Amino acid sequence: MSLGELEKELTETKSILNNVRASRSAFSAAQTDNKHINCFGPFTSDKLITYQHVFINLANDYSVDTVCRADQASCGCCLMQKMMQRMESFFNMTVEELSKNLMNSKMALDDMRASRSAFSVSLHDNKNDDCFGPFTDDRVIRYQHVFLNLGDGYDAQTGTFTAPRSGVYSLAVTIYSDGVIGPGAHLAVNSQVVATLQEKKSQDLDDSATAVVSVKLKAGDKVAVNLPKGSLICDRQSYLNTFTGFLLYLC
Structure with a gap:
């Protein structure tokens, strides 16, 4: 009401x-x-x-x-x-x-x-192609361009979303690469992987993958997207790499 x-x-x-x-x-x-x-x-x-x-x-x-x-x-x-x-x-x-x-x-x-908790971010807002990776170890993807950060749960400095309230959240990740290496990512809650995105490099120029999950989080839980070692993501102002989440209901 x-x-x-x-x-x-x-x-x-x-x-x-x-x-x-x-x-x-x-x-x-x-x-x-x-x-x-x-x-x-x-x-x-x-x-x-x-x-x-x-x-x-x-x-x-x-x-x-x-x-x-x-x-x-x-x-x-x-x-x-x-x-x-x-x-x-x-x-x-x-x-x-x-x-x-x-x-x-x-x-x-x-x-x-x-x-009220919702956020939506992308890798960056650059007009030209800009890639992240590959690295010799896993790295947290720090999404720099913020579309929405209702409740200030997302921290662009760390790339981490902190759940403000206990409840069921919807989380979505999309990765993209047009480089010579296929994109990959791990959606993790408190460093524990809950979803894996992987696209092998194929004959087409564009490779992408998307994962959408609903998870139960406790207040203070940390959610982040990790780039596995050897993976690559690339983006431009088309916002092809995104990380989105919102609270469905409290529990």
Whole structure:
């Protein structure tokens, strides 16, 4: 659920809650709770009946205050004060709940942002052909041209992607060479090979290979592409050697 959807749902919930709270008003009272008969009146003028025993007073709209009972005008003022107190109480409660829900929404948003991890890089951005290799030992391919590095998990200085969160990732590698030596590469997680790409030099001028895998990574796992000894990759601004990865889901 996006932040906009969370805020919309929160607003609708608060509106319903406030309507329900505002509509809760009920009271029931008796003149007295004495075991024996207790009379009120007669008087020489009209008197406000003072119901002393309160069975229920939901929302505190009924008041047994002495001043309120003695004077109708004072009673109206009393009820207004009660309503104001109730509104203030609801307002404070609503602010607290809004703050709590806002914090939860921020946490959800931060979690969504933290889980966004994707990168896509190529060997370089040179206009002319530029090859990497061959070497007498295995070398980590340092992809220098960065198309995308969402979450900053890829380090161009080392050629390594570090998983920011534990989850299932999709990883893809494409290698290419138009030289006299065929291209090759190893996709490795924590120096352990998970996929091998190899294309033997054939009669055509272009040799390439692609591997796409889904792997479960732990936070902090290192992913890199190694060039095996004796292999060669070549590229130009066509971006023929690429390394791409993204988080599919957390686990």
